Amino acid sequence: MNKYLLYILVGLIAGSCLRDKGDEKYVIFAGEIVNPTSDQVVLFKGEEALDSVKLDADNRFVFKLDSVSEGLHHFYHNPELQYVYLENGDSLQVRLNTSDFDESLVFSGKGEEINNFMLEMFLLREEEEFLINSMYELEPEEFRLKIDSLKNNKLALLEQTNTEFEISPKAFDLAKSFIVYSSNISMEAYPFYHRRRSGEPAIHQLPDSFYGYRNEVNYNDEDLTYLRPYYNFMKFHLGNLAYTMCKSNCEDIEKASRHLHFNEHKLKLIDSLITQKELRDNLFRNVAIDYLLKHDTEEHNKIFIKDFKRLSHNNVHNEEINTLYEGIINMQPTKTLPDFTLYTYNGDEVKLNDLENKGPVVFYFWSGSEPGHFKNITKRVTELKQEHPEYHFIGINLRTDHSKWKGMVDTNKLEHSEQFWTNNYEKAVQTLIIYNPNKTIIARNGVIVDAFANIYNPF
Template identity: 70%
Template sequence: MNKLLLFSFLGILLGSCSQEPEDSKRVIFAGEIVNPTSDQVVLFKGQQALDTAFLDENNRFVFRLDSVAQGLHHFVHRPESQYVYFEAGDSLQIRLNTSDFDESLVFSGKGEEINNFILELFLTREEEEELINSYYLLEPEEFHKKIDSLKAMKLALLSQIETEYEISPAASDLAKSFIDYGSNISMEAYPFYHRRRSGEGKMHEDLPASFYDYRQSINYNDHNLTYLRPYYNFMKYHISNLAYNSCKKYCDDDLEKANRQLHFNKHKLKLIDSLVTQKELRDNLFRNVAIDYLLRHDTEENTDEFISSFKRYSDNNSHNTEIFTLYEGINNMQPAKDLPDFTVESYDGRKVKLSDIQKGDSVVFYFWSGTEPGHFRNINKRVEELKQKYPAYRFIGLNMRTDLAKWKSMVKTSGLDETEQYWTDDYDQTVQTLIVYDPNKAILTKNGKIIDAFSHLYRSF
């Protein structure tokens, strides 16, 4: 769509919004999605789904919200999502193309300035990632200067926007928090990444006294920032950093290697308990530690001990169902156990259990999605290499998060063996049952039994 048509479309939306009954609190959020991957858009405030809007025949949607809390929200058009910031009386329109979701997204209408700025900060952070990675080789003082320089440029741009447009104090504070915590993430990550990039055997012991000055102004319980990604990601790095230094200071250096992950993550649980009281952030941070630890596949004894500690600190966590489902799922996927009772669909439409697919054979199950074409190409190339190297194994592809018709089309046009490809219709159930948190995960089976349910297509062969 050219710019003239785009402006015409937005004008129609604006006109239709202006015909709504006058209400200073009402919020209108509407738009068009090119190449939709779902028939709906879901609006969230934190974890709570506020409303669902279905796409019409022109792939347009509209939310009319008579009462909505001021602040940060996000909308989901599966499998993608992005922020949207609302204030009373906003009338926002978007247009995006799912083939380039974030980069194609544009806000217009009342409230567009802060939303486009937040989006630009989000995209800039992604673009800066390679540059910041190169900075981790620098010594602390020079690294600090580089990060401060990037932060100063963003603050200057925000100041310019505040001069040119009417931005509310709340919106300005949110934007500043996005900038501040985005910068602080890099500072917290520096000791770990410097060691990794430089090849040094230990963490920096001589950071300048001012290196962590920003910590004096950390708010551990700002409910307005709970779902702001830079704030949450900062908290994760920060807690890990504090736990590492606490352990280095107070714990024995000769901890058995087999127990280090358990020990370190128990430190993190204790720190979250002591620092964070805001319920949602607290629950989310506890969840992060639990999921991260469980996916490292520690010994069964250590895992049981970790779960006991987790329950002691966060027994009423809102994510308990997910965490204990993962815990149970990992236990069910241990070597020598049968594959879970999980049903998939064959190319010719038959419902088939995994145990029937691999009965009597040596099989490697791997996973792919039609929403990630780059990964799809790479993984098929890797599987072809492995087929040549391990002819005794059958390699079975399990597709997730793809429309059935699109999956069949991709199998056919890519020249894949239809008898080796299967489709799953429930993404969440697939992830939880087969523990698919890594896109390059593989499950090795032989004679109906699990050999290794946490193998990796690139590292394990």
């Protein structure tokens, strides 16, 4: 038996003895965090932070709410985020270890059944990824049958759980949607992954019934807006529809304009299909960020932003998108490096555009919270220094305590004069457009050569 399923069944049996049949509306959500990475936990319903609590001396927390809007919530313990399903009357406890966040997480108490089941589905999906990836080489009908088999096994487990324990209709529908939309993602991805794996020159011809599940898609289910499989399905699905629409109706699109053209299709599809505001806003945001970070021409960026604002004029993410757009415009070749504050090893303030250098300079980024990435990127920089002695390499540290940063610089014997620290992560991301951890900025004499280079690509 799957080890996570065993944990869940044991928890369900033990927790059923604690169930309170009262009709109180108050909700208690409490827990213990082993090896905490922050001093607080924040509870969200959608984009709204309902409450935040500090960990006590024993690393425990308690939320006490008079009532909740029943449904999917999230709790955030920096930098991790995970689901919690809450209904009025719940008294739910969670225990987790941040060194193995999802795998160590177990719910107990009133409300545990749906939460442990959802967690099990999340972990099973992760376990299945390697298997599903190996199946994309199959022919369409064989692939569909195998995906359906995986889906039906999970649905049978949900029915069994619902028979043995009391799960509300709303919670049951949410769990079912998690299973169904996770399966649908694989179906939407199939034609593109199959072409890549098979080496076929064009998208494989699909049976008429291949996308039969699309007849059941609800484009505006408010209860699913923040369910990850539902949202990820929408992204895949809209991209698939845009590709199919363009292939059928658009001819002779210039190669240089295809990226812009494709994303304008996606904007129009969202506008025509999605009316639920939060989902609509989030999908528009996703398309905008995905488009802008692909570094199209400045002229194309202007056209895209104009269309984006026309179709999504009251989007709650407009400020973020405008900031990203303006930042990208400011980081185009021949522009001066931005006036961004950094700190030296000795704590002196220095501006990015004032750093003296001889010849071209490469700025790269790392964080103390990602030791694997730090190890890899410092190894890569060592290689590049030997291959390109004409370049000067400067590391910029993000999201690390100042004393820890200095300790890492010393422990790894990095040159003090080549390492800088920033205390403003959000501004760094917005100003320098750091969405890719392997991003580098190449400049010469304070002028940008390429602000969107990748440290693992040839120089």
